[in-house]
Amino acid sequence: MKKFFSNIKKYYKYAVRSAKAELKSEVADSYLNWLWWIIEPLCFMLIYTFVFGVIFPNNTPYFASFVFIGLTAWDFFNRMVTGSVKLITNNRDLVTKVYIPKYILLLSKSFTYLFKMGISLMITFGLMIFQHVPLSIHILWFIPIIIILYIISFGIGMLLMHFGVTLNDLGNLTNIVLKMVFYLSGIFYNINEKLGTKNPKLCFILLRANPIAFCMNELRKTMLFAKGPSIEGLLFWLVIGLILCAIGAHVIHKNENSYAKVI
C-alpha cells in the first residue's frame, strides 16, 4: 500500500498531463469539439425523460433531474469499467517500452472521466435550478458520495485491468454485466416507486447490494429530496471500495512486470 501511494505521488503529474492530452486530442478535430461533452449527456437525458416520463408516465417529481443524476453516476462507472478492460493492451507501446506503474494508466483515464462527470454535474445543477428543485444543505453530500463511487470504480477497474490482459474475451462478459447493472440500477425509473410497496425486500436488495444503484439513490435523496444519506450504507461501501482498491493494487504490483511479456 505504501508503494501504491508513493507511486501515485510520483506519477500524479504525468497522469494529469496525459489526461489533459487525451481530452484535448478527443476534441482536436471534431467540428463541435468540446460541445459534445454537453450535447451527449443532454440528449440521452431527453430520450430517457421522453420514454419514461411521457410514454411510461410515473409519479417521480423532477423526473428530468432524477434521470440526469442517474446518468451522471452511471456514465462514470460505465466508462471506468469499459475503459479498464483493454487498457493495458491498448497501451502496448507504453507497457513494453518503459516502466510505469500500470494503475497510473487507469488513474489518468479516470481523470478524463471525472472531468466529464464534472460537466455532467454542472448540467444537473442547471437543470435542478430550472426545475425549481428546493435546495437544501444536504446537497453537499454529493461530494462524499462521488468520492465513494470513485473509489469503488477504481478498485473494480484495477482488477478488470489485470484480468483483461490475459482474458481476451473479458470484454464480452463485462458488457453483459454492465447491461444488467444498467437496467437494475434504476437510471430511468424509480426503484422505490416501482417496488417499494409491492416487493420491499427486492427493493431493499436492489438498492443496497448494487453499489451503483446505492450511490445513485443516495445522490437523488440528498440532491433532489432534501434528505440525509444513509451513513452506514456509505461507510459500508467505502470500506468495500477500499478493500477492492487494496486487492487491485496488490494484484497489479505482483503481476505488472509480466504484462509486457504477454501482450
Place this chain on the structure above:
Amino acid sequence: MKKTTKKKEEKKNIAVTVKDLHISYRGLKKTSIRASWKHLGDKVEVFEALKGVSFEIEEGKILGIIGQNGAGKSTMLRAIAGIFSPDNGSIDLHNRTISLLSIGVGFNKKLTGKENIYLSGMLLGFSEEEISAKEKEIIDFADIGDFIKKPVKTYSSGMYSKLAFAITAILETDIMLIDEVLSVGDAKFKEKSYNKMKELISDTHRTVIIVSHSLDTIRELCDEVLWLEKGEVIMKGSAEEVIPKYEEFMSV
C-alpha cells in the same frame, strides 16, 4: 556480502551488476474465459529467454551485446531497464538512473510536438521542470522548424523520428540502453544523430549497453562485447577478441 561489494567498488566503479539472470515467458498467457477453465491445472509451456546470465559493467564503459535473433538480447535490455522483473537472479544498478532509448514512447499523435516532448519525457521519468529546462535544446536538436507547434500526425516519418530521437538523446540518464536505433531521418540528420549518439556514449561517466547486429558499429563504439546465444553467455571480452570468433561462428 556487504564487505565484498564495498571492496569491489573501491577497485572499480561498477555501474551494472547482473547476477545469474533467468527470464522465462510463461505464467500469464493470453486465453479466453472458456479456455482458462479447461486449462486450469495444466502445465504451461515455459520458454526460457535467458538462462543464468551474469556480468558486470564498470562506470563509463560501453558494452555491446551481439548474438543471433532470439538469443535474448532485447529481453535482457528490457529486464535491465526494469520493464520485466527477473524470474531468478538479480540486477543491481547501484542507484543510477536508467533509460531504454526508445523512439516515440507515449506520443499522442493528435497533439503538437511541444506537448509530446512533455508527455514522452515525463514517461521516461523526468520532472516537468527538468524537461522545460531542456525544451529549447530538444527543439533545436530536432530541427523541424515550425512543425513543433503542429500536431504530430502531420509530420513526415522522418520528422517524427527526429523529434523522438531528440527527446531521448537530450534527456540523458546515467545508464543508457540502446536497441538498434543508431541512425534516423535523412542523411544529414543521420550523421547528426550518429554523432550525438557517439557524444552521449563517450561521456566518461555514462555507462552504455548497445544491442546491435551491425558488427562495425559495435567494433567502433564498444569497449567490451558480450556474445549471447540461446540465452547463455558464450563469451565476454574486448571487441577484437569476441567479434572474429562470432563471425567465424556465424559463417559456419
